[in-house]
Amino acid sequence: MILCVTLNPCLDKTLTVPDWKPGDNVRGTAVHEVVGGKGNNVARALKRLGRTARPATFLGGAVGERCASLLKSVEGFDPIVVPTAASTREIVTIRATDVAATAFFDPDPQLTVEEADSLLRLVESTLATGEVEAITLSGSSPGMSTHGLYSDLIALAKARRVPALLDTYGLALEAIWGFWPDVIQLNRREAGLLLRRPDPSIRELADLLEKWVRHGVKAAVVTDGPGPVVAKIQGKSLRGIPPRIEAINPIGSGDCMLAGLVDGLLGGLGPEKLLQRGIACAVANALVWDAGAIDPEQVSSLEMATVIEEW
Numbered sequence: 001m002i003l004c005v006t007l008n009p010c011l012d013k014t015l016t017v018p019d020w021k022p023g024d025n026v027r028g029t030a031v032h033e034v035v036g037g038k039g040n041n042v043a044r045a046l047k048r049l050g051r052t053a054r055p056a057t058f059l060g061g062a063v064g065e066r067c068a069s070l071l072k073s074v075e076g077f078d079p080i081v082v083p084t085a086a087s088t089r090e091i092v093t094i095r096a097t098d099v100a101a102t103a104f105f106d107p108d109p110q111l112t113v114e115e116a117d118s119l120l121r122l123v124e125s126t127l128a129t130g131e132v133e134a135i136t137l138s139g140s141s142p143g144m145s146t147h148g149l150y151s152d153l154i155a156l157a158k159a160r161r162v163p164a165l166l167d168t169y170g171l172a173l174e175a176i177w178g179f180w181p182d183v184i185q186l187n188r189r190e191a192g193l194l195l196r197r198p199d200p201s202i203r204e205l206a207d208l209l210e211k212w213v214r215h216g217v218k219a220a221v222v223t224d225g226p227g228p229v230v231a232k233i234q235g236k237s238l239r240g241i242p243p244r245i246e247a248i249n250p251i252g253s254g255d256c257m258l259a260g261l262v263d264g265l266l267g268g269l270g271p272e273k274l275l276q277r278g279i280a281c282a283v284a285n286a287l288v289w290d291a292g293a294i295d296p297e298q299v300s301s302l303e304m305a306t307v308i309e310e311w
Contacts, residue, residue: 005056008139009057016031018097040057049294127160135153136259183265277299
């Protein structure tokens with residue numbers, strides 16, 4: 001089983017509307033709901049790849065209850081849930097034919113130290129069962145009480161010799177010290193925030209990857225939307241070039257990249273094949289609307305179309 005931790009989940013609602021302009025009264029034609037948050041997207045993708053995944057997250061209020069119901073009843077997960085006093089946030093995406101999709105985010109919830117400690121203890125007890133093959137740590141931290149949580153979870157995973165894969169940014173990433181994950185994945189914008197450089201050069205990214213490797217990271221990856229992926233995996237400096245596609249919705253592609261990496265890591269893939277698997281999953285996600293709803297057969301086809309070269 002792969003444990004997929006999300007510190008900042010959401011109920012992701014898509015409202016489909018006819019074409020509109022600001023100031024119109026717009027009546028929607030359809031509403032679709034899915035549980036968002038990066039780790040939940042990872043779990044969804046892993047399930048489609050044939051892996052057993054278990055989300056672990058905070059959920060609060062009526063929105064949190066709705067998310068728990070969707071995860072259990074609709075998607076068939078057995079989530080680890082810490083109830084919170086603060087309500088889980090909602091994201092509403094407005095989707096129209098000739099207008100770019102626009103998303104509106106609720107403010108992040110304010111979680112307590114006690115709630116953060118509860119998730120830490122629940123994950124620790126789950127790791128102690130010996131059933132966890134890997135743990136993914138994905139997405140932003142909503143506040144001060146959770147900024148150090150990923151670092152603590154990595155330490156717990158290391159103690160159990162469970163591979164940890166990290167995809168975060170900002171204060172949650174800067175809080176990592178002592179124990180480092182087996183895999184780190186960022187996008188170029190997030191790497192720029194870490195480096196205090198809005199548009200980092202390839203040389204600067206290479207230095208960052210090398211720094212992570214010196215900390216013991218086995219696979220260090222920086223993505224760039226539809227552009228080339230740069231990585232340092234098991235001593236090899238690689239560049240991955242995704243196939244060109246007509247994207248439907250790229251949201252969640254980074255999460256599917258991480259799902260592909262953990263799937264390949266557990267499958268014993270070598271550096272080139274591992275990066276190919278991750279990129280193919282990311283591209284497959286962009287071809288569907290719901291984040292994580294990838295097609296495994298499409299992934300296999302996209303792997304063959306992904307170019308990997310040393311740099």
